[in-house]
Amino acid sequence: MNKPSTMEPTSHEGASRVRRMSRDALTRLAIQAFGLTSFYLLICVFFALRSEQFLTFSNVVIILSNISVIGIVAIGQAIVIISGGFDLSVSGTVPLGAVIFATLINTEIATPLAMVITLLVGLLVGLCNGLLVTRAGINPLIATLGTLSITGGLALTVTGGLTRGFEYPEAGILAESSIAGLPNHILALFVISLISYLVLNYTVFGRSVYAIGGNREASRLAGLRTDLITTAVYMICATLSSFAGIIVASQLLAGSATLGSNSALTSIAAVVLGGASLSGGKGGIFGTLTGVLVLGTLANGLALLAVPAFYQQIATGVVLLLAVGFGRMRALFGVED
Amino acid sequence: MSPSANVVTPLIETVGIGKSYGQHRVLQNVTFRLHPGEAVAVIGENGAGKSTFVKILAGAIRQDSGELRLGRTPVSFHSPRDALRHGIAFIPQELAYVPQLSVAENILLGRWPQRAGMLTPGMLVRRAQEEVARFGLTIDVVRPMSSLKLADLQLVEIVKALARRAKIILLDEPTASLTEAESGLLIGVLRRLLQEGVGIVYISHHMDEVFRFSDRVDVFRNGELVASERPSETNHNALITHMLGQAEEQFDPLPPQIVTRPPILELTGWSTEGVSSLRDVSLVVRPGEIVGLFGIRGSGTDLIAEGLVGRRADISGRLAVGGCIFGMFKRPIEARRAGIAYVPAERKKDGLILGLSIRNNLSLLVLHMLARSGVIDLTDERELAEALIARFNVRCLSQMQPVQQLSGGNQQKVLLASRLAAEPQLLLLNEPSRGVDVGARLEIHKFLRTIAAQDRAILLITSDIEEAVVVSDRLLIFRDGRIVDELIGARKTQGQALRGATGASIDEQAINDGANFS
Numbered sequence: 003m004n005k006p007s008t009m010e011p012t013s014h015e016g017a018s019r020v021r022r023m024s025r026d027a028l029t030r031l032a033i034q035a036f037g038l039t040s041f042y043l044l045i046c047v048f049f050a051l052r053s054e055q056f057l058t059f060s061n062v063v064i065i066l067s068n069i070s071v072i073g074i075v076a077i078g079q080a081i082v083i084i085s086g087g088f089d090l091s092v093s094g095t096v097p098l099g100a101v102i103f104a105t106l107i108n109t110e111i112a113t114p115l116a117m118v119i120t121l122l123v124g125l126l127v128g129l130c131n132g133l134l135v136t137r138a139g140i141n142p143l144i145a146t147l148g149t150l151s152i153t154g155g156l157a158l159t160v161t162g163g164l165t166r167g168f169e170y171p172e173a174g175i176l177a178e179s180s181i182a183g184l185p186n187h188i189l190a191l192f193v194i195s196l197i198s199y200l201v202l203n204y205t206v207f208g209r210s211v212y213a214i215g216g217n218r219e220a221s222r223l224a225g226l227r228t229d230l231i232t233t234a235v236y237m238i239c240a241t242l243s244s245f246a247g248i249i250v251a252s253q254l255l256a257g258s259a260t261l262g263s264n265s266a267l268t269s270i271a272a273v274v275l276g277g278a279s280l281s282g283g284k285g286g287i288f289g290t291l292t293g294v295l296v297l298g299t300l301a302n303g304l305a306l307l308a309v310p311a312f313y314q315q316i317a318t319g320v321v322l323l324l325a326v327g328f329g330r331m332r333a334l335f336g337v338e339d
Numbered sequence: 340m341s342p343s344a345n346v347v348t349p350l351i352e353t354v355g356i357g358k359s360y361g362q363h364r365v366l367q368n369v370t371f372r373l374h375p376g377e378a379v380a381v382i383g384e385n386g387a388g389k390s391t392f393v394k395i396l397a398g399a400i401r402q403d404s405g406e407l408r409l410g411r412t413p414v415s416f417h418s419p420r421d422a423l424r425h426g427i428a429f430i431p432q433e434l435a436y437v438p439q440l441s442v443a444e445n446i447l448l449g450r451w452p453q454r455a456g457m458l459t460p461g462m463l464v465r466r467a468q469e470e471v472a473r474f475g476l477t478i479d480v481v482r483p484m485s486s487l488k489l490a491d492l493q494l495v496e497i498v499k500a501l502a503r504r505a506k507i508i509l510l511d512e513p514t515a516s517l518t519e520a521e522s523g524l525l526i527g528v529l530r531r532l533l534q535e536g537v538g539i540v541y542i543s544h545h546m547d548e549v550f551r552f553s554d555r556v557d558v559f560r561n562g563e564l565v566a567s568e569r570p571s572e573t574n575h576n577a578l579i580t581h582m583l584g585q586a587e588e589q590f591d592p593l594p595p596q597i598v599t600r601p602p603i604l605e606l607t608g609w610s611t612e613g614v615s616s617l618r619d620v621s622l623v624v625r626p627g628e629i630v631g632l633f634g635i636r637g638s639g640t641d642l643i644a645e646g647l648v649g650r651r652a653d654i655s656g657r658l659a660v661g662g663c664i665f666g667m668f669k670r671p672i673e674a675r676r677a678g679i680a681y682v683p684a685e686r687k688k689d690g691l692i693l694g695l696s697i698r699n700n701l702s703l704l705v706l707h708m709l710a711r712s713g714v715i716d717l718t719d720e721r722e723l724a725e726a727l728i729a730r731f732n733v734r735c736l737s738q739m740q741p742v743q744q745l746s747g748g749n750q751q752k753v754l755l756a757s758r759l760a761a762e763p764q765l766l767l768l769n770e771p772s773r774g775v776d777v778g779a780r781l782e783i784h785k786f787l788r789t790i791a792a793q794d795r796a797i798l799l800i801t802s803d804i805e806e807a808v809v810v811s812d813r814l815l816i817f818r819d820g821r822i823v824d825e826l827i828g829a830r831k832t833q834g835q836a837l838r839g840a841t842g843a844s845i846d847e848q849a850i851n852d853g854a855n856f857s
Contacts (some may be wrong), residue, residue, distance in 0.1 A: 205713045206706045213703055216692035222649060223689050224703050224757075225675030283694045 013190040026214020038275060038292050038325060045296065049303035056306055063184065067253075069298035070191040071096070072268050073291060074246040077198050078239030080290040082142075084202070086215035086236045086282025087135065091157040092243040092269060094153030096262030101157045104166040104257025116173070117248055124244025125237055127153055132233025132252050157259035165258040174252035176321040189251040194242065197272065199287040211235060215282030271318070272297055275325050296321065348410055349374050350397065351427070356405030357562075358391055361414055363736075365391050366562045368405070373507065375536040378529065382542070383559030384582055384748070384776040388543050392552050392559065393509050394850040396540065397429030398422030415656050428500030429509045432774065434492055436499075438485035442469030445484050446499045470502045474528045490521030494528060501532070508532065510541035512774060514548060514575075519804070519837075520635075521638050526552050546575050546777075557789055581779055600625050603764050604679075605798035609646065609656035611820075617642050617654065618820040624765065624796040626856040629787060631811025632800045634840050638817040640800045643683075644769045646652065647798075648681045649674045661764050675762040680704070680763035683799075684770040690754045693743035697735055698724040700742050700753055726758040732782060748779025757785065766790060771802045804833050 049056040053115030075092050077327045082089045099120050106116035127149060134145035168174060176187045201210035214221040222228045243265065251257040278285025297318060304314045344773045345408050349372040358366040366388040373379055383389045394400040395407065398416030406413050409425055410542040416422040419429055443464050444451065452462040467480040476498070478491055487495065493513060500508060508529075514522040522545075529539055529552070543549050550554055558566040558581040566581040602623035609620040617639045624630045632634045632640040645651040647658075649668030656663045660677040668674045674681065683689035691700055701724045702709055709719045724738045731752045735745060742753055751771065758766065768787075787810055791797050805813055814831050816824040816839035824839035826832075 204715055204717070206710045207713060208714060209699065209703075209706055210714060212695060212699070213692050216694045217688075220683075220689050220692055221703075223650075223671045223681060223683060225672045226673060226703075283692065 030103060037327055038277065038289065038296065041325060041328075042292055042296050042299070045299055045303065047311075048315060049299070049306065053306040056303060061302070063188075065295075065298050065302045066188045066191075067185055068302065069254075069294050070185075070187040071246045071250045071262060072265060072272065072298070073191045073294045074242050074249070075192055075262070075265045076269040076272040076290050076294050077287060079192055079244035079266075080273045080276070080278060080285055080287065081198065081202070081211060081270075082235050082239045082274050083270070083278050083280065084215045084282060084285045085211045087219060087231060087232065087235060088142040088144065088270075088280075089131065089146050089236060091127060091149040091153055091240045091268045092239065093263050093266040094150040094155075094157065095124055095240050095243035096247045096250065096265045097157040097257075097259045098153045098160075099124055099244030100126070100251040100261045101166060101247075101257040101259055102200075103248045103251045104168060105160055107216045108166065108169045108228070110170075113173045113175060120239055120244050120248055124241040124247075126240075127244070128237030128240030129233065130238040131240060135236065136229040136232050154259065154263065161257065161259055163259065165256050168251075168255040170254050174255050176249050176252040177255075187252070190245075190249070195287055206232070207231065212283055215284075241317065268297065271322050275322060296325070344471045347374050347417055349408075350410070353396070353402075354408065356392075356395060356407065358388075358395065358400065358402050361402040364562055366395070366402070369564045371557065371564060373538040373540060375506075375538055376533050378539040378541070378553045379535055380541060380543050380553035380556045381559065382549060382556060382578065382582060383747075384778045387559040387564040387582070387776075388424055389559045390511065391562075393429070393511060393540060393542055396422075396507075396562040397427060397509050399429065417428045423503060423505070426506040427509065428497075428503065428505035428507070429457065430496050430500060430511070430513065432511045434496050436484050436492065436496065439483065441481055441483055442478060442487065442495055443480035445495060446470055446480065446502055448499065450503075458607075466701070467502075470498050471502075473516070474498065476528070488521075490524065493525060495713075497525075497528065501537075505537070507538045507540070508758065510539070512542050513545070514545060517709045519580070522548065549576070549578070555624055560584055579777060582776075600627075601660055602659075604647075604798065605657075606643070607657040607659075609643070609654055611642060611651070611654050611660075616820045617656075620656075620820070620822055622815060622822065624798050626794045626796050627791050628813065629791050629797040629799055629811045631814040632798065632817060633802070633804065633807040633814055633836050634817030635802065638840065640802075640817050641769070642820075643798075644681070644684075644767060644800050646672060647679060647767055648683075653797045675761070678764035680758035680766050681759050682758050682766070682768040682771055684773060686750055686754050691742050691757075692751060694741055696734065696739045697728065697745070698738040700726050701738075701760060702758045703758055712828065723760060727760060731756040731786060735755040746776075746779075748782075751775050751779065751783060752786075759790065763795065765796045765798060767798045767800070770802065771799070772801075772803065772806055780806075804836055808833050808836055 046056075055061050075096060079089055079092060102123055103116055103120045107113065128309060131142075131146055133148055134140045134149070135142050138145070140148075164227065176190065177185055179185050181189060210221070210226050210231050213224075213226060214231055218228055246265070247262060250261045254261070273285060273292035274280065274292050275296055276285060276289025276291070278289065300317060300321060301314050302319060305311075309317075352370075352372040354370055355368045356366065356370075357364065357368055369388075369392060371392075373521070381389045381393065391400060395402050398419045398421050401415070404480060407415065412665045414425065416425070416427075422429070437448065440448075443466075446467045447463060452459050471478050471480060474494075476494060478487070478495065484492070484495070510698060513525060526548070531538065541553075554572055556568050556570060556573070556578060557564055558564075558568070560582060566578075568578065568581075572710055602625045604622075604624040606622045606623075607668045609617050611617045620639065620643065624629070632643060634640045642651060642654065646654040646667065652667050654667055656667070658667060660679060661679070663674070666676055668677070671681075687693060692703065697722060702715075702720045705723070706715060709715050709723065721738070727733075728735065728738060733745075733749050733752045733756065735749065742750055745753065755768075755771070771787075772783055775783065784806070787797055791812075799807070799811055799852065808826075808831055811831075812827075814826040814836060816821050816836055817827065818840055824835070826835055826839075
C-alpha cells in the first residue's frame, strides 16, 4: 500500500486499512471455501472447458474404471492410516492377488473358488502384517516394507516373471458390465466404499479404529483390544488389495507381477489428499474417494489433452503437495475438515 | 517492586491486546507491564485467557489487536525463536529437549562451540558448567538428559534459556509436577535471576507459591485482566473471588466415619524388586469410601496404580476386587473387566483421544453397551454424552467439539465422566487435579464425594498434599515402598502427612505459613 502523504493523511490511511482488511478476509474466505471437493470441481471445469470428450458418459466410465483398483486399495490403506499404521505391502499384495488368480483360473477351478482362495491369501498376508506390528512390535513402515518385498517376490515366483494370460476369458467376470453399462468392478468399488463408510462411522470396530489411531496408549488403558483391532485392520487392507489384484487381472485377462506395483504410494497419496493424517486418528472414506478421483481425473484429463505420461507424474506430485499445503493453511485458519 | 512504573522503562508491555478464534474471543484489551527484577504471577481459571496471553508474549501466537512493545519499541514476533532472539524465553509445561544428548549439549543446543567447523567437547562442557554454576546448581552436565529427574530437567531448561541471555522468562505452571522440595529449589533459582534484573511472568495454580514468590499477581477472567494486586495487599480469598467472579465455595471435608462393609478392593502383600519398589503393601478400600495414597515421588504410590491397571505384571501379592480373587492383571482390559476405572495422571498421553470429539471420548469405555451387534446407537450415544456433560458441568460449545480444544479443567472433567460412564466398582485416580484451575479442582473434589456417596470405592493417588488431606476419608502415607502411617480424623493434617512421607520432623507452623521447607 502507498505510504500516506502528509497532505492527505486520514482518508488515504483509512482506505488502505480497509483494503488490507478486506483482502485478509477474502483470503480467509477463499481458503475456507477451498476444500478438496471444490478443488476437484475446479479440475473438472478446467478439463471440461479444454476437452469436449471429458464430460461424456463413456469418459466418466473410463475414469471410474481406471480408479476402481486403486480406489479399493486406498480404502484399505485409509483404514490402516486412520488406525495409526501404514501399509506399504499393498504394492506386493495387488500383483500377488493378480497372479494367483490368473494361475488358479488356468487350473480349471470354478471362478468363485479362485476368488475366495486369492482373498484368503490376502487375508494371510494381512495377518502376517498385523502380527509383525503387534506381537513382534516392528514399526509398521519396516514390517510392511518387509512383507512388500516378500509378496512381490512371491508374485514373481508364481509366474516365473512372465505374464500369465487367462485361458478362460469368461473368468474375467468382474470386468464385464451388468447394471447401467457400468463394469462390475465399479459397482464393487461403490459397495465396498459404502460398507467401509458404515463400518467406520457406525460400528464399535470403526470407532475403535479412530480411537487407537488418535491415542493408542489411552485406548489400551481404556480397555480397547488394540492389538486385535490393529491386526484386523491390516487383514482388511490386504484382503481388499488382493481383491484389487483380482480386478486388475480380470481387466487385462492376464496376471503379471508388475500389475499394481505402484499401489502403495498412490493409495497413500490419495488417503492423504483426502484429509487423513499420517499420525492417525483422522480421515475418512469420502475424503479418500475424493482423493482417488482427483488423481484419476487428473491423469485422464491430462491424457485427453495429450500431455505426455511423464508430465502426468509430475503434475500428480504437484497437486498432492498443493492440496496438502492447502490443508495446512486451512488448519492455520482454524477450519475443521 | 515496580513503584515507579512511569519512570522505569518496562522490559515488555502490551497495550490493549486481544485475540479471537472465529467468533470466540479469548483475550481482550489486555494492558500489561513487566519491569526489570519483577516477578508477575498470572492466575485465572482454565479458559480465562492466561495461556493465550503468555503465548503472545512468547511469540507463539500473534494478537489480532493491540500492540506489543519491547522496551518502548513496538515489536511483532514471527515465532518463539524470534522472541528468544529478542531476549524472551518461554518454558512451557511440556519441556522440549533432546533426551539422547548430554545436559551440556542441551544447554548450548544450536550454539555448540566449534573450531574450524569441528566441535570442541571440552569447551562445551566447561561453558555449560559455568552456566549451571551461575545459579548455584549442582547438575552433572555430562550426563544424558534422559537420566535427569523432572525438576532437574526444568532447571536445565531455565539454564538453557538464560545461557542465551534472556531478559524475560515466561513459565507455564513451572511447579505443576514438582514436589514441594523441588519447587523450593526452582524458586530459589528464579529469585537469584530477579536480583540480576530479569523479569519473570509465570502461570500458576498454586496460591501458596503465588504469595511466597511474586511481586504482583495479575488475575485473568473471561479473557480480561480483571485485577492486578500486590500479594502483601491482598489475600487468598480475594484472589479467588477475582478469578471466579464470585465468592469461593469451600469444599467441606466430611466428618470421619467408620465403614465396616466388605471391601471392594483388597491388596495383600504387594511387593516388587527394583529401585523404586513396593515392600509388603496391604490395603483395603470399602464402598462409599475415599482412600488417599500420599507420598513423595518414588514412594511407590505410582506402582500401586500401575499394578491395578495391568501395566505391571511383575508385582507379587494378592488382589481381590468385589470379593473375587484375581491374578495380577497383565493387560488393562482385565482391570476394566474386574470393574476398575482408571483416571491416569497424564490425561493427554494416557487418558483422552484428543482429536476425537467430547461425545466420542465420553462413550469410549461403554461402546459395547451402546451397540447392538456391533452397530453403535448414535441417539443413545448423544443422550449419554448430554447427560454426562450436564452432570459434570463440562463447559463446551457442543459435544462434537474435539477434546483438544477444551481447557485443562474441562478435559479432566471429560476424562472423569468417561470413566464413570462404565459404572465401575472402583474408581482409581492418579493426580486428578494436576494442571487444573482452582474452580475445576473444587468441582472435581465435589464429584468424588458424590461418587463415593453412591457406594463406589475411590482410591486417590496424589502428591498434592492439600488434596490428599481434604478429599480422602482415610489417608495412607507411603515412604520407600511401604505404608508408614494411616491418618484418620484429627490426625489427618498436612503436617502429619508430610512428616510421614518425608520421614523428617517438620514444624507444623512452617507448613501452614507456606514457608519453604526444602
